[in-house]
Every structure is written in structure tokens, then in C-alpha cells.
Amino acid sequence: MAKTMYEKIWDTHFVHQEPGQAPLMYVDRHLMHEVTSPQAFEGLKIANRPIRNRHSILATLDHCVPTKLADRINLPDPIGAKQVATMVNNCEEHGLVLYDMQSKNNGIIHVVVPEHGFVHPGMTTVCGDSHTATHGAFGALAFGIGTSEVEHVMATQCLPQSKSKTMLVRVNGSLSKYSTAKDIALAIIGQIGTAGGNGYVIEYAGEAIEALSMQGRMTLCNMAIESGARAGLVAPDEKTYAFLEGKEFAPKGEQWDQALAYWKTLPSDADAQFDRVIELRAEDIAPQVTWGTSPEQVIPVDKTVPAPSDFEQEGKQLACASALEYMGLEAGTKLTDIDVDYVFLGSCTNSRIEDFRAAAEVAKGTSVPERVTAIAVPGSYQVKEQAESEGLDKIFINAGWEWREPGCSMCLAMNGDQLKPGQRCASTSNRNFEGRQGKGGRTHLLSPAMAAATAAAGRFVDIRELEA
Amino acid sequence: MEKYVKHTSVAALMNRSNVDTDQIIAKQFLKKVERTGFGVHLFHDWRYLDDAGTQSNPDFELNKPVFAGAKILVTGDNFGCGSSREHAPWAIADYGFSAIISTSFADIFYNNCFKNGILPIVVSTDELKSLMAEIEANEGVAFTVDLENQSVSTPGGINIEFEIDGFRKRNLLEGLDDIGLTLQHTDKIDVYEKKHQQQFPWLWA
Numbered sequence: 001m002a003k004t005m006y007e008k009i010w011d012t013h014f015v016h017q018e019p020g021q022a023p024l025m026y027v028d029r030h031l032m033h034e035v036t037s038p039q040a041f042e043g044l045k046i047a048n049r050p051i052r053n054r055h056s057i058l059a060t061l062d063h064c065v066p067t068k069l070a071d072r073i074n075l076p077d078p079i080g081a082k083q084v085a086t087m088v089n090n091c092e093e094h095g096l097v098l099y100d101m102q103s104k105n106n107g108i109i110h111v112v113v114p115e116h117g118f119v120h121p122g123m124t125t126v127c128g129d130s131h132t133a134t135h136g137a138f139g140a141l142a143f144g145i146g147t148s149e150v151e152h153v154m155a156t157q158c159l160p161q162s163k164s165k166t167m168l169v170r171v172n173g174s175l176s177k178y179s180t181a182k183d184i185a186l187a188i189i190g191q192i193g194t195a196g197g198n199g200y201v202i203e204y205a206g207e208a209i210e211a212l213s214m215q216g217r218m219t220l221c222n223m224a225i226e227s228g229a230r231a232g233l234v235a236p237d238e239k240t241y242a243f244l245e246g247k248e249f250a251p252k253g254e255q256w257d258q259a260l261a262y263w264k265t266l267p268s269d270a271d272a273q274f275d276r277v278i279e280l281r282a283e284d285i286a287p288q289v290t291w292g293t294s295p296e297q298v299i300p301v302d303k304t305v306p307a308p309s310d311f312e313q314e315g316k317q318l319a320c321a322s323a324l325e326y327m328g329l330e331a332g333t334k335l336t337d338i339d340v341d342y343v344f345l346g347s348c349t350n351s352r353i354e355d356f357r358a359a360a361e362v363a364k365g366t367s368v369p370e371r372v373t374a375i376a377v378p379g380s381y382q383v384k385e386q387a388e389s390e391g392l393d394k395i396f397i398n399a400g401w402e403w404r405e406p407g408c409s410m411c412l413a414m415n416g417d418q419l420k421p422g423q424r425c426a427s428t429s430n431r432n433f434e435g436r437q438g439k440g441g442r443t444h445l446l447s448p449a450m451a452a453a454t455a456a457a458g459r460f461v462d463i464r465e466l467e468a
Numbered sequence: 469m470e471k472y473v474k475h476t477s478v479a480a481l482m483n484r485s486n487v488d489t490d491q492i493i494a495k496q497f498l499k500k501v502e503r504t505g506f507g508v509h510l511f512h513d514w515r516y517l518d519d520a521g522t523q524s525n526p527d528f529e530l531n532k533p534v535f536a537g538a539k540i541l542v543t544g545d546n547f548g549c550g551s552s553r554e555h556a557p558w559a560i561a562d563y564g565f566s567a568i569i570s571t572s573f574a575d576i577f578y579n580n581c582f583k584n585g586i587l588p589i590v591v592s593t594d595e596l597k598s599l600m601a602e603i604e605a606n607e608g609v610a611f612t613v614d615l616e617n618q619s620v621s622t623p624g625g626i627n628i629e630f631e632i633d634g635f636r637k638r639n640l641l642e643g644l645d646d647i648g649l650t651l652q653h654t655d656k657i658d659v660y661e662k663k664h665q666q667q668f669p670w671l672w673a
Contacts, residue, residue, distance in 0.1 A: 130576060
């Protein structure tokens with residue numbers, strides 16, 4: 001029978017099903033950071049259970065980590081410092097690979113893992129972090145889990161998993177040069193909503209997806225979770241193989257050939273059936289900006305902020321009204337008339353080298369207005385070094401940006417980088433929830449190039465008009 | 469985990485959609501390395517007027533005295549969206565809720581609930597409306613949640629049957645340890661792993 005890529009991976013990882021229980025799925029890779037793991041290690045200790053396969057684990061420090069160099073030596077927050085110390089101790093005790101703050105490999109988990117080729121096509125990958133979906137870019141089944149499940153995987157290398165439904169999101173045609181993977185991700189969420197993917201694993205396909213670089217695919221899959229999906233997947237192809245070849249944890253020699261032959265069997269069969277199919281035309285996807293407090297509250301940059309009456313469902317009307325109030329916006333306002341106080345370039349969604357190149361191209365020769373703070377936070381030291389070797393840091397610094405050390409930074413504001421109440425931020429991150437970037441902070445999600453244009457103007461800008 | 473028993477309790481109404489895990493438990497409380505003590509921080513930014521969490525916000529629904537001690541939360545679509553943080557259900561359970569009724573839940577949050585003795589109940593839009601209407605008309609009303617019979621019933625005469633996976637139901641009713649259950653199949657995992665290792669040797673290289 002014809003199978004989707006998800007079904008192939010699922011079948012390959014099926015271990016056992018006890019009558020009356022959920023099927024057990026084998027887990028190949030387990031990614032970790034300091035926030036969602038301490039209670040899992042504690043649970044193992046209490047139950048006196050060992051870690052089944054420590055080689056399946058790769059850990060980093062990212063959420064609590066300050067992005068100002070001086071603060072990384074002595075963490076100013078004692079509770080955060082304890083969490084970091086706990087992670088270091090746990091990894092030492094169990095012999096796990098940890099990219100700690102002193103490591104040249106340190107960075108955001110979903111940025112460093114691909115840099116080292118730790119996740120391959122066809123693997124099952126979990127992490128106590130919803131943005132684990134990122135690794136679906138490689139054709140791996142990757143999803144976020146809770147801390148109890150982190151403990152479960154450490155103890156058993158398995159997870160009880162019911163099979164998800166499958167959704168195919170096909171993006172036909174080609175993007176304009178102003179739109180990016182981020183805009184595709186936001187446009188999809190705008191169309192299906194943040195609950196649209198609940199119960200599904202999404203496979204992204206079509207010409208526009210095939211045309212994306214691996215980094216673009218990571219951005220796209222990263223935001224699968226913002227549509228409610230368990231995971232996002234892109235079929236592996238020559239780009240995937242070229243990206244992985246030679247990386248530290250990629251197969252070598254004869255095993256590379258073996259792996260490659262297997263990876264080529266993974267894409268969904270031509271006649272595979274999906275439970276739901278969504279189609280978009282890439283040409284229709286303009287640069288997107290969110291206006292509200294949910295990623296589904298998104299519009300093309302040249303549009304105006306909607307009113308509650310623009311929505312049919314009562315729930316959405318209420319959500320619109322409450323978002324407008326929180327965001328301090330009036331319906332009918334043109335996005336490009338809205339001033340910002342802050343610009344954040346970073347996060348596991350958009351902090352890879354291509355993101356910095358795209359933003360630097362727009363930032364070059366511009367000047368951030370006095371009233372605006374703009375910070376550029378590379379996703380890893382590898383990204384930071386690469387950007388510096390290309391002189392991108394100078395472009396940002398000369399334009400008035402701050403150039404920081406890697407970390408999650410202002411994406412979730414638990415490391416010292418945060419908005420003050422009422423401040424408005426153009427952000428390349430993934431969530432515009434109330435208070436996400438600091439209590440009372442107002443977040444607008446957009447692409448790196450749009451963020452750079454916004455920083456230069458101090459308000460949202462339609463980058464399509466910059467060259468005109 | 470404790471066995472999940474049939475209970476009758478005040479049902480608190482929070483009529484908001486897409487309540488995300490950042491609202492349920494704000495990031496400044498994620499730095500603790502323990503599982504306990506999160507209840508006081510539940511819905512912090514809505515619930516308190518000050519950052520320290522000492523001044524209760526009288527406008528926040530759950531602060532209404534009539535909802536004090538509620539074990540059932542009735543709320544809008546897509547509850548628990550956003551991050552995977554299990555701190556969210558830890559906070560909800562620690563606050564005292566043991567059942568949440570909505571039309572839909574975010575996937576990871578839904579899974580996390582069952583690990584923490586919380587029953588997420590999915591009802592239809594119309595059913596949710598009727599439950600909400602009964603609370604609005606009679607704040608402080610107590611609903612009965614019966615997992616064994618998969619039902620929610622109210623003094624107003626509403627009786628809703630809900631769906632739930634059989635294994636989730638059983639594990640919650642019996643208070644079973646998920647990890648312990650999986651470890652009973654260690655022999656099967658061993659056999660699988662050996663085969664997997666032969667098929668994909670590069671995973672272990």
C-alpha cells in the first residue's frame with residue numbers, strides 16, 4: 001500500500017503494542033536543554049532508573065543563557081544559574097554530550113543540532129521543546145514532548161504514541177524575492193489557524209518548498225507547531241544530503257552510501273493518501289506581519305489591522321478585540337504606519353547564517369533611529385563566527401544594532417533580554433503571545449529582511465517598496 | 469500517581485480562546501528545578517496586578533470568590549497552545565484543577581495533562597456554549613465529572629458524553645506509572661533495538 005513519509009517513519013519505529021495501550025515508538029535522537037530536563041533527571045534518580053542510551057542524547061544551554069558576554073561569566077540571576085548548574089551536573093553524571101556556555105559549539109539546540117548533523121532523514125527525534133519540529137526539515141519525525149516524556153525516553157528509549165493524521169500542505173509556484181520561508185509559515189498559519197494542525201503531522205511539499213534551502217526548510221518546519229501540528233516534514237533531497245555530508249555526526253564511508261540509499265526511500269509514495277490537503281500559491285504570499293497575540297493573527301504587510309467584525313466566529317471576534325486592546329492598536333490602521341521600539345533578530349526560527357545575510361543586506365548603510373533598540377542574536381557560535389568572517393557584524397554595528405552572544409534571548413525573555421511593558425517589537429521569533437517577550441510587551445512576527453527594514457525606518461516597512 | 473475518581477466541584481469559567489502556555493505559566497517561573505510549587509504562579513500576568521504576585525487582579529475571572537476551590541475549568545478553543553513546558557499542567561494541578569473542558573487542546577499540552585492527573589475533556593462547540601451559559605446564569609454551580617462513564621453532568625440537566633482513548637482512561641483511572649508500563653516490555657525493546665541497529669548501523673557509529 002502506498003505510504004506517506006510519516007507512515008514510513010512511524011512503521012519503521014514501531015516497537016510493540018500491548019492490547020489496551022498505545023503503540024510504543026522507538027526514539028533515535030533525544031535533544032535537551034536546561035529548562036525542561038531537571039525534573040526528568042530527578043525522576044530517574046528517585047526511581048533509580050538508568051539512562052538507556054546516552055549516545056542518543058545531545059544537550060545544550062540556551063534558554064537561560066545571557067547574550068551579553070559579561071553576564072555569561074557570572075549569571076546575574078541565581079535561579080537561572082542554578083538551572084544551568086543542574087544541567088551541567090546532570091550531563092556530567094550521566095556522561096552526556098553538553099555544549100555548555102564555554103563550548104565553541106554552544107547555541108540554541110535547534111540551531112546546533114543541524115550544524116553537527118546529529119539528526120538525519122527518517123529518524124525519530126524528540127526534545128522537551130515544542131520547536132523540535134525544526135528537524136522535520138531533514139525528513140525526520142521530530143516533535144516536542146513534556147518533561148515526564150523526557151524522563152520516559154531517557155528510561156526506555158521509547159514513547160507511547162498514537163498515530164497522527166496526515167496533512168499535505170502543497171505550496172505551488174515560486175516565491176517573490178521579497179518573501180521567505182517565514183512568510184510561507186505565517187501565511188499557512190493565517191490560513192489554517194493555530195489549531196488547524198491539531199492531531200496532524202504536516203508534510204510540506206510543492207515547488208516553493210523544494211526551492212527552499214535547508215535553512216529555509218528549518219524555519220518552515222520550526223513553525224509547524226504554531227499551527228498546532230505534532231510535527232512538520234519536508235522530503236529529503238540532494239540539498240539535504242549535501243547539507244549533512246561531512247558533518248560530525250553524519251554517516252561516513254560505506255555507511256554514508258547505505259544511509260543515502262535508505263534516505264531515498266523515505267519520500268511519500270506518489271499515490272499516498274493524506275487525511276487533509278491544503279494548497280497555496282507561492283506568488284500570493286506577500287511579506288507577512290502579525291498584528292495580534294496569536295501567530296494566526298497575521299496579514300500581508302500592505303494591509304490594515306482588522307476589526308472584530310471582520311471575523312465570522314464568535315471566538316475569533318473576542319480574540320481580535322482582546323488582541324487589539326493588548327497590542328494598543330486600532331482596527332483599520334495600516335501596518336506601515338505603526339512605529340516600533342525594538343527589533344529582535346534571532347531565535348530558533350531565524351538565527352541561522354542565511355537569516356543574518358538577508359537582514360544584513362537590508363541593514364547595510366542604514367541607521368537605526370535613536371528611539372529604537374535593535375539586537376542581532378546569532379543562533380550559535382558557529383553562526384556568529386561565520387557572520388563575523390563575512391563582516392556582517394560590522395554591518396549591523398555600523399547601522400546601530402547590538403551584536404550579541406548566542407542564545408534564545410528575547411524569543412522567550414527568560415535570560416535578561418526582554419521588553420518593557422508597552423514596548424512594541426518587530427521580532428523574527430515564533431510566538432507573539434501576550435507577555436512572551438516581557439510582561440506587557442507587544443510582539444509582531446516577521447522575516448529577517450523585514451525586521452532589518454523595520455529597524456532602519458523605526459516602523460513596519462513593505463520591503464517590496466524599498467527599491468522602487 | 470493517584471487514581472482519578474468521579475468528582476463534583478465548582479466549575480470556573482474562563483471564556484478565552486487560544487490560551488497559551490506562556491499565559492498559563494510565565495517564563496520567569498520556568499527556572500526552578502523542582503516539579504512543585506507552580507500553582508501560585510498560574511496565569512500570573514492576568515491574575516496579579518504586580519510583578520511580585522501579591523496584589524490580586526479583581527477583574528480576572530478566576531479571582532472571583534465564587535470560583536474559589538474550583539476543580540473544573542471551562543474554557544475556550546485550543547487551550548494550552550504554544551510551548552511544551554510541563555510546568556503548565558504542573559501549575560494547573562497544583563492550583564487545584566483536575567479537569568479542563570474545552571472544544572480542543574493543543575497536542576503536547578493534552579499529553580502532558582495525563583501525566584499529571586488532569587483530565588482534558590473535549591466537547592463540541594454547542595456543548596461548550598451550554599456549559600458556559602449554565603455557569604454564567606448560576607456562578608458557583610458545581611459540575612460532576614465521571615471518567616469511568618465518560619460524562620459531564622450539571623444541575624441544570626446537561627449530560628455530556630465525551631470521547632477519550634481507552635488506554636489514557638485506564639491509566640488515569642488506575643493511576644498507573646507510564647514508564648513502569650513501558651519497562652514491562654524491555655525484552656521487546658531489546659529485540660527491536662538489535663534489529664534497528666543491524667538495519668541502520670550508522671545511528672550507532
